[in-house]
Amino acid sequence: MVAKKSRVLIVGAGMAGLTTAHRLYTTAPDLFDLTIVDANHRIGGRIFTSEFAGDRVEMGATWIHGIGGSPVYDIACKIHALDDPKPWERMDGYPDDAVTVGEGGVVLDPAMVSSISTLYRTLMDTAKDGGLPASAGPSVGSFLRRGLQAYRGSNRGDVAAEAVEDAVFAMNENTERTYTSADDLEKLNLAAESEYREFPGEQITIAKGYSRVIEHLASVLPAGTIRLGRKVERIEWSPDGGGTTAEQPVKVVLEDGSEMAVDHVVVTVSLGVLKAKGGMEFNPSLPLFKREAIGRLGFGVVNKLFVEVEEGEVMPSMEMAFEKEKKKKKEEDEEGGMRHVAKIPWWMRRTASICPIYNGSRVGLAWFAGKEAMELEKLSDEEIKSGVQDTLDGFKMDRRSSVIERVKRSGWGSDPLFRGSYSYVTVGSSGDDLDLMAEPVPVNGGGEATGRVGPALQILFAGEATHRTHYSTTHGAYFSGIREANRLIQRYSN
Ligand SMILES: Cc1cc2nc3c(=O)[nH]c(=O)nc-3n(C[C@H](O)[C@H](O)[C@H](O)COP(=O)(O)OP(=O)(O)OC[C@H]3O[C@@H](n4cnc5c(N)ncnc54)[C@H](O)[C@@H]3O)c2cc1C
Structure with a gap:
């Protein structure tokens, strides 16, 4: 039977x-x-390979986070998905040639950027190692800010210099928001960071999608x-x-x-x-x-925005350090019902970087989290184009900024089948x-x-x-x- x-x-x-x-x-x-x-x-x-401007792009999951012990890596190897004659999104790994720029197009001192980013990474590594006393605080956000204050205790600079350091620190926090999907790092549990595991080895993307x-x-x-x-x-x-x-x-x-x-x-x-x-x-x-x-x-909600610049241009690789003072000013302006001083829209102001999807590509990628990611879903393509264009113009360094022709974004937050991107x-x-x-x-x-x-x-x-x-x-x-x-x-x- x-x-x-x-x-x-x-x-x-x-x-x-x-x-x-x-x-x-x-x-x-x-x-x-x-x-x-x-x-x-x-x-x-939430795995969805798509196309944009002739390139294969990922609207959702993008990286294999560490190849050592990853079952996704094992499958990708087995099915020969890791190589392709066509270029692919982040085929050259995490962009490490991005210039860090302040508002107005000032290229920031690489030594200062490096020491603030190292401080940031050291703090996050400490959180991940665990064993912090309860006094370290309940949230990643408060732990990080206290870490910055403690660093300041011994390295006091002038007010203007500290504002720029703050902007670089905030840029790192904004990247963290996209890693974790937490809109507000004050809501991200500090103790849980030490339980989260990553695989060792390279982080790579999948050539064939x-x-x-x-x-x-x-x-x-x-x-x-x-x-x-x-x-x-x-x-x-x-x-x-x-x-x-x-x-x-x-x-x-x-x-x-x-x-x-x-x-x-x-x-x-x-x-x-x-x-x-x-x-x-x-x-x-x-x-x-x-x-x-x-x-x-x-x-939380994390979205990806792809922008294509005009023929003959290459997307610049740029980290953006937005100064808080300017943000405050913008809010004051808004409250007073006046025109924005800076044309850069609020939903761009917590975007940490815009980089080509691979070296030399005309397609750029920016990641958004939280409220900004939700706003991105509501805007029209034209509104996004002009907001990103204003941002590029505001950070254009010593060159003419590239002209954006087309955009494509994900919309995980308002999609009733997902209602967000990932958990924290x-x-x-x-x-x-x-x-x-x-x-x-x-x-x-x-x-x-x-x-x-x-x-x-x-x-x-x-x-x-x-x-x-x-x-x-x-x-x-x-x-x-x-x-x-x-x-x-x-x-x-x-
Ligand atoms: C923008 C973005 C970037 C990411 N980047 C990475 C990355 O780089 N690396 C990484 O490892 N992970 C990344 N992730 C996370 C990763 O994509 C997810 O953790 C993973 O794909 C989740 O798989 P799942 O099967 O748990 O859920 P899902 O993929 O959400 O599958 C659930 C399924 O249920 C279906 N469904 C929902 N409601 C119903 C219903 N009522 N009836 C029937 N079906 C229903 C949905 O359509 C969906 O297909 C990213 C995610 C996003 C959104």
Whole structure:
């Protein structure tokens, strides 16, 4: 007799969902009847390789953060995705030739920039090493600012020089905002920094596109496993582990009104979707511990903006140090209802750099976080073009600034399928919340109540926001998919 396969529905065809399916199918093909649904019309989720001005660009995940031990790197090697005859985004690594410029186009003293940036990195390394006393403060933001003050204690400069140092320090903080997605570093949990793990080795991008990794994971699945354009609206489960009926342990209701009865659901939607009212409904509601963890953790917005400059020009490689005084002045001007003195719009003023996507490219890239990233989503292409043009003009050094012809930006914050970019640990949250995110429900399996063997595992959770040490990354999402697939395999091998 052929044993009945367990029905598994995976919600989301991003890195976590596809890894779960790949693992289940390649490890235990006879155990599971697999379906993946995604509301989107493409696979990949926050991995999305696109095109702009004839170049391949990444709208979401861009880097393999350290090649030593990265499963994403291993896959990219295996499928020969790391080389391409065509140039690709950041094929030459992180730009290290960027000139740091102040408003008005003044090239800043490299020795000063280097000592402030070294101070910044030392402070962040100290935070990551851990073991800081409680007095170090709850947030990364306050820890950094105190570090700058302490440095000043022994190296006092004049007011004007300190303002420029502040601008360089803020530039580093703005880069941190895009790394973490925290709009305000005062909300970023300091203690959690020491739990976050990075892989050793080079950080690289994927020549043939990040989406290749995703396509590879999907390629082994039987035709028809992935169903696109299918939005899950509600998941009906049973806290006592008994299932909605014996034959329908979990009922999944789709937007088109159709229903699916399955044994297990693996939810991989973003933390942003779980947080949002109307994002995804659970009936009954998820247990309190889960709702609280979802509420406490942070999920911020990071967007990428690509700009193409006119034929014959090369995008300059530039770090931008905006002075706070000027920002204050602008706010005062705004309050007074007067015209801005500086034409540079507020949503550009926390952008740390604009650099070509590879050396000599006509396409430039700038990263945005928080409020500025959300604003970018609201503006028209024309408004963005003129705001970036004013910025380039304001920082033009001794040359004519390049003329921007076209722009392309991501829009992760307002997209209802994501509602943000990646997760972070807030002050008031902790790594424990990431572990709670990963807990299946019902709690304790509910199996005892029904006399079933093993935990019921009605709803399992994967996705970057469920990984304690690698959250916010593609490899974190990957590891979470392996973890939940193993949990299911383990249940049936008992
Ligand atoms: C701008 C940006 C830059 C980034 N840069 C990097 C980087 O350089 N390196 C790195 O490692 N990581 C980076 N990341 C993070 C990385 O992309 C994510 O951590 C990872 O891709 C998340 O995968 P996931 O499977 O957890 O979630 P997702 O990719 O969000 O997958 C969830 C899926 O669920 C679907 N879905 C949502 N709601 C429903 C519903 N109701 N019904 C059905 N389906 C639904 C969505 O369409 C989506 O496909 C970046 C992300 C962004 C946005």
